[in-house]
Amino acid sequence: MTPFTVRAPASSANLGPGFDSLGLSVPLFTTLRVTKQDVTEVVPLGAELEGTPADESNYVYRAMLLAARRVGRELPPARVEIETEVPLARGLGSSAAALVAGIVAGNELLGRPLDDEAVLDVAAREEGHPDNVAPALFGGIVVATLDRLGTHYVRLEPPAHLGVTVLIPDFELSTSKARAVLPKEYSRADAVHALSHAALLAAALSQERLDLLRHAMQDYIHQIWRAPLVPGLSDILEEAHRHGALGAALSGAGPTVLCFHDAREDTGRLHAYLRGVMRKNGLTGRVEDFPIDTGGTVVSRVQDAASPSSPGASRAPERR
Numbered sequence: 001m002t003p004f005t006v007r008a009p010a011s012s013a014n015l016g017p018g019f020d021s022l023g024l025s026v027p028l029f030t031t032l033r034v035t036k037q038d039v040t041e042v043v044p045l046g047a048e049l050e051g052t053p054a055d056e057s058n059y060v061y062r063a064m065l066l067a068a069r070r071v072g073r074e075l076p077p078a079r080v081e082i083e084t085e086v087p088l089a090r091g092l093g094s095s096a097a098a099l100v101a102g103i104v105a106g107n108e109l110l111g112r113p114l115d116d117e118a119v120l121d122v123a124a125r126e127e128g129h130p131d132n133v134a135p136a137l138f139g140g141i142v143v144a145t146l147d148r149l150g151t152h153y154v155r156l157e158p159p160a161h162l163g164v165t166v167l168i169p170d171f172e173l174s175t176s177k178a179r180a181v182l183p184k185e186y187s188r189a190d191a192v193h194a195l196s197h198a199a200l201l202a203a204a205l206s207q208e209r210l211d212l213l214r215h216a217m218q219d220y221i222h223q224i225w226r227a228p229l230v231p232g233l234s235d236i237l238e239e240a241h242r243h244g245a246l247g248a249a250l251s252g253a254g255p256t257v258l259c260f261h262d263a264r265e266d267t268g269r270l271h272a273y274l275r276g277v278m279r280k281n282g283l284t285g286r287v288e289d290f291p292i293d294t295g296g297t298v299v300s301r302v303q304d305a306a307s308p309s310s311p312g313a314s315r316a317p318e319r320r
């Protein structure tokens with residue numbers, strides 16, 4: 001089998017009120033280089049993955065095994081090198097990118113028995129919610145549900161000129177810790193507030209109604225509970241629009257904060273404001289602009305089989 005690479009993007013989930021159901025794809029990538037060999041070997045590379053296990057508890061390895069289990073077969077052995085640009089445990093879907101990349105790689109090794117819907121379902125069940133794995137797989141903005149009947153989704157093409165600015169603090173916040181602070185139950189008023197705003201946000205994104213984003217992104221399901229874990233979050237949610245943001249939200253479980261911006265406009269003012277919030281709260285981190293990724297997960301065959309990881313090897317982007 002020709003060596004191949006799988007590249008899966010980062011993602012930002014929730015977008016405010018779309019808790020566990022809405023997310024978009026961010027062009028920072030987790031890349032797997034897969035070469036057939038006699039034993040399975042997973043090799044995490046680079047500073048970001050230092051300390052990541054290389055056994056079956058590794059997210060990528062586990063995901064490859066899940067693909068095989070879904071079709072009731074043994075995983076064909078391979079060497080899998082893992083590299084990532086996605087900062088871990090920052091709210092940018094590093095675990096989802098690893099899971100989706102691993103399931104897609106396992107599926108390739110198995111001869112592609114799973115279609116996209118099955119890949120999504122395996123990933124969403126493993127992650128427990130589809131809002132990172134769906135945009136990681138399909139790119140763009142995705143609305144998705146997960147229940148006992150399966151995983152259902154609609155992919156939206158991002159509105160023209162919609163860009164994101166992310167403030168990525170230097171500290172980690174695991175999703176499990178950020179979920180542990182959430183209430184177990186909510187009032188009917190909170191439920192109505194959440195579902196009406198999530199519905200408005202999905203409709204606004206699908207109709208390019210950027211004027212509605214700020215209002216539609218209000219949330220009382222998770223952000224207020226997580227605010228004590230993310231210094232400066234409350235200020236940003238309240239004030240970012242005064243500095244050029246079209247709307248703001250905690251990215252996934254945090255601590256990254258996402259702002260939407262109009263890509264035709266200069267984001268210097270927004271960057272200065274976000275850096276100021278970091279300084280005021282004694283944080284370090286980075287502020288960056290991204291377009292919304294639309295490619296999702298991509299598999300490429302390495303044409304030059306003799307040197308699969310050489311930078312010059314030509315890669316033909318193939319399919320997801």
Ligand SMILES: Nc1ncnc2c1ncn2[C@@H]1O[C@H](COP(=O)(O)OP(=O)(O)OP(=O)(O)O)[C@@H](O)[C@H]1O
Nearest residue numbers: 059088089090091092093094095098174175252253
């Ligand atoms: N490329 C990778 N290879 C192996 N394990 C990974 C990789 N990327 C992430 N992980 C695992 O995922 C964990 C982080 O997952 P977690 O759900 O806490 O955060 P996140 O996915 O980055 O953020 P969020 O879910 O809020 O967007 C890491 O500590 C690591 O165990």
Ligand SMILES: N[C@@H](CCO)C(=O)O
Nearest residue numbers: 013019020175252253
């Ligand atoms: N919807 C998830 C995303 C992070 O994995 C959460 O907010 O906990």
